[in-house]
Amino acid sequence: MNEMIPGVGEPVVTDATKGGGSNAARIAEVKAWLAAQFDAAGKEVPDFEYTPRSIVHLYNLATVSQAKTQAANIVANDFRQKAAEYRSQAARIREILENVGLAQESLPSNVVASAQVLANVANLLNIRDTELSRWEEKQNGSSFLVAMGDISLRKTGVDEKRAKVHKESKTLLEYTRKAIARLTYLKRTLAQLEDDVAPCDAQMENWKTNLGVMASKERQYTQQYNNYKALLNRVGYTPEINHGVLVEMAEHRKDLEKKTKPILDTLRSYQDLPPDKALAALAIEDKKRQYAAAEKYLEDVLQSALATSD
Structure with a gap:
């Protein structure tokens, strides 16, 4: 099958959107499409129940598949036509070269190698010939030189971007090293603090116990002070009796x-x-x-x- 699942944005045919055609016509069209697809794969169509839901889904798949198959056929025909034109042009150029004595068989090997290198460079630069129109030639020169200049400018731009990225990478590497060093220091500090937790907890418990004892003693001494003060007041003690x-x-x-x-x-x-x-x-x-x-x-x-x- 060319397409089993409709793509995003593809037209989906349902009972509400498909006005013409009965269910029988849809079933016949779906069966024909399935038979064609399985025959192309060398297999038989499996038996299954044709329900309204499966018919709608298969009809949508068939519609999308046929549309994409038609588009692929158009592109393939265009490529075939261009290939035929290129072969015809190659035969004409080969005939012209043979008439002027520049056939590939009669050329030295170094010339053939240079021409092959030139062709490879032209394919790499995506240029079709070595000259532009008369006006473009006055403005920019040959398309080969323009392409070479363009790729040189691109190379310069790539070099600049590479230098910038290298500088940024060095900065990021330095930041990473500092971050790793700081993380190591924090981990070591955390480990030390975790080791100090148990002694500190024990000391805190001791302080807590002592604080409770001191609070109890404070209450006891406060009560004794109040009792002594009441006793002194009862016996008539005054500050003058020192x-x-x-x-x-x-x-x-x-x-x-x-x-x-x-x-x-x-x-x-x-x-x-x-x-x-x-x-x-x-x-x-x-x-x-x-x-x-x-x-x-x-x-x-x-x-x-x-x-x-x-």
């Missing part, structure tokens, strides 16, 4: 204890005497006066100490 004042009061207390100790010893000695109510009352009153004087002295010392600290 360490120096307390030390001074302790020293005065020691002095008072030294002064009151003989009195207490005397009172204890009185306990061993026989009871005498009148003398005991006098002694008690005397000791009360002494004790009151000592308390007044202690209060005066405290007041003076507080005044000095202010």
